[in-house]
Amino acid sequence: MQLTRRGALGGAALALALSPARAQSAIGGPFSLTGGAGQSITSDNFPGKFLLIFFGYTHCPDECPATMYQLARALAEMGAAARRLQCLFITIDPARDTPAIASRYADLFSPDIIGLSGTPAQVAQAMQAYHVYAAPAGPQGGEITHSDFIYLMAPNGSFITAYPGNLPAKTLAARITPAMGGA
Template sequence: MKTAPIVAIAAAGGLIALSAGMWVATQWGRGDDRFAQCRAGAVAGDIGGPFELLNAAGETVSDADVITEPTLLYFGYTFCPDVCPMDNARNAEATDLLAEAGYSVTPAMITLDPARDTPEVMGDYVTNFHDKMIGLSGTPEQVDAAAKAYRVYYKINDPDEEFYLVDHSAFTYLVLPGEGFVDYVRRDVTPEQLSERAACFIDHM
């Protein structure tokens, strides 16, 4: 894992990282859930789904192109002064811990600020965290559709200002090929805890 630069932004206020609780879905408590022992929590309703975005080369990619192995999916933006760098660094460290234990996963980040985070910007940004990390951008409509699919809250503040901030929820989603979304982690989860939980899900695929 490489050291990520933390962007210092002189602006009033700060990033609001929402960490509102999520309710446990009744159906996920049933005995036919093979992942039940891996879950520390679950969300009610449908989370995740298909998306089309742009990779670092500016090519249109779908969720099937991106999620080819267990994926730690995060929504944020490159101008984020503190939360996003820390969360991405945590996900990158968990990726390395899993690799040491024999598991291959991909960390990925979808921007919530496509106006500034072009495909090239995203590609440069994610390489600061991990060689495997995928950075995704797209049109505002594509980004919004992906965010809504994962129930991500975000709000662009004062977009006419040069150093505007984006309020957003701060969860990392574990997505498995052939399964889709299976779990989420809050930002207070450590790399060790994240890697252990992800390994449990992978073992039960």
């Protein structure tokens, strides 16, 4: 289990959720968030696409940008297979990460990654659906301890698997492509 800043609670919850008997139904679900231009983005906006979803925040000093960099490189490494999926960055910090900020942040890494935010309730609902752990930021903001899994979802919305956020791009690409049924 991988947690940024080495938190522990989210990993235990995800380990339970990823048990073979519960994995297919326990992770994921519909979400409604906001894109950079103010448009509503839901889980239904990507028919026929696999979703690759990473939860993080733009003020993260190390793990989030490193994971986003590896995600962007993995998409490039996948070549034509990447056209079958949509990569999403969903903030865990809607107080600081407006939709425009989340969108610009994602775009810094790749135009193929969509950055999303929303109201605190919308973000909390998405985090709950994906069993994302995040400790609250202090009153002055600062770093947030959070889980850093990358979720692969099937076009029908079902959970396929989760990858640790610290995987190198080549390894990530080599695992995603076969999980989507090959090229």
